[in-house]
Structures are given as C-alpha cells and as structure tokens.
Amino acid sequence: MGPHLRRLAARTGHRPSAYARRTLANLRIDTWRKHRNEVLVGTDEFFSGTIASAAQHHAERDALVRALLQLTERRRRVVVLRYLLDLSEREVADDLNISVGTVKSTASRGLDQLRALLGEQAPHRQPAPMTARDRNEPQRVVHRGPADHG
Known part of the structure; x- marks a missing residue:
C-alpha cells in the first residue's frame, strides 16, 4: 500500500x-x-404514443393471471420467480432446490405454454409437451457405474 x-x-x-x-x-x-x-427518448416522444387505458391494463393482467393458473405448479413458480420477480436462474434454482438446467428448460416450456394460452404463439414453434418432471411425478433414476477403460 x-x-x-x-x-x-x-x-x-x-x-x-x-x-x-x-x-x-x-x-x-x-x-x-x-x-x-x-x-x-425524450419525455415528449415517450408520452406521444398510445397509452393503454387502466381498464385495458387490468384486462391484460387478468388474462396473464388466468394463463399462469393453467400452468403446472412448477412451471408457474419458475416463470413467476424468473420473469416477474426478476431473479437470476441461479437464485430460482436455489430457491426451488432444482438445477439451473431444470430452471432453463422449465422456464422455456412455461413461456411457450403462456404464449399459446395468450394467443401470442411464436412462429414455427409449438408449445413443449409436459414432462414427468413438470408434473412433479416420480422420475426413473439411472445409476451408472464407472466406465471401463480397457
């Protein structure tokens, strides 16, 4: 020093x-x-666009809440934590005690399902089918031993 x-x-x-x-x-x-x-942009340019009415805002929020309620519990939790509460993938994984990869795949499937439910389907992309993990069903665990090298 x-x-x-x-x-x-x-x-x-x-x-x-x-x-x-x-x-x-x-x-x-x-x-x-x-x-x-x-x-x-300046404030004059920002406010010159169309401003959604309060009723329209409430209707959109209601549609989103109804669509979220149609997701499985796991997908809903991941989507809400990741995108509405703006947590990182690592924070969501730690909070839900799942891997980061599971957060990524579950979030992707959840967003695809929300798009389909809200009528905003992305072009050339179908909603991902639900997996046993998304339905919180028991999963088959495969234990692999050490690989033979000889």
Whole structure:
C-alpha cells in the first residue's frame, strides 16, 4: 500500500481496498453507459404514443393471471420467480432446490405454454409437451457405474 493510501486510511478510518473496489466499479459502470446500445427518448416522444387505458391494463393482467393458473405448479413458480420477480436462474434454482438446467428448460416450456394460452404463439414453434418432471411425478433414476477403460 502506498504512503498516500496509508495516510488516507489513518485519517478517515476507511479501508483503501473498499475505496479501490468502488473506484473500479464506477469505472466499469461508466464503460457500460458509454457503450450501451439503447436509444434514449425524450419525455415528449415517450408520452406521444398510445397509452393503454387502466381498464385495458387490468384486462391484460387478468388474462396473464388466468394463463399462469393453467400452468403446472412448477412451471408457474419458475416463470413467476424468473420473469416477474426478476431473479437470476441461479437464485430460482436455489430457491426451488432444482438445477439451473431444470430452471432453463422449465422456464422455456412455461413461456411457450403462456404464449399459446395468450394467443401470442411464436412462429414455427409449438408449445413443449409436459414432462414427468413438470408434473412433479416420480422420475426413473439411472445409476451408472464407472466406465471401463480397457
């Protein structure tokens, strides 16, 4: 640690590592902001579009809730945690005690089913069929021994 940082730490009681970490984080955020690909619009342009009425908003929300209720419990939980509560795949996996791969596949199937139920079917894509895992049915477990190498 250089003498300047030692004096700063002694004078303020702060740790230099925290200062350095915050500085690096700020520099990284500045880089993201500089290179972002989104186009910011002014408030006049933003509000000039059509604004959905409150009744339309409630009708869309009601349709979404009804569609979510038609999903299996597991698909519904994954979709709600992942997309409505904005948790990461790892956080959803930890919360539901399942693997990240299961979160990905269940979320994909759940979104496909929601699209079909809401009439927003993606082109050239059929809803994924339900699996035993999605229905929370017992699964066949295959135990494999060590591979013979000889």
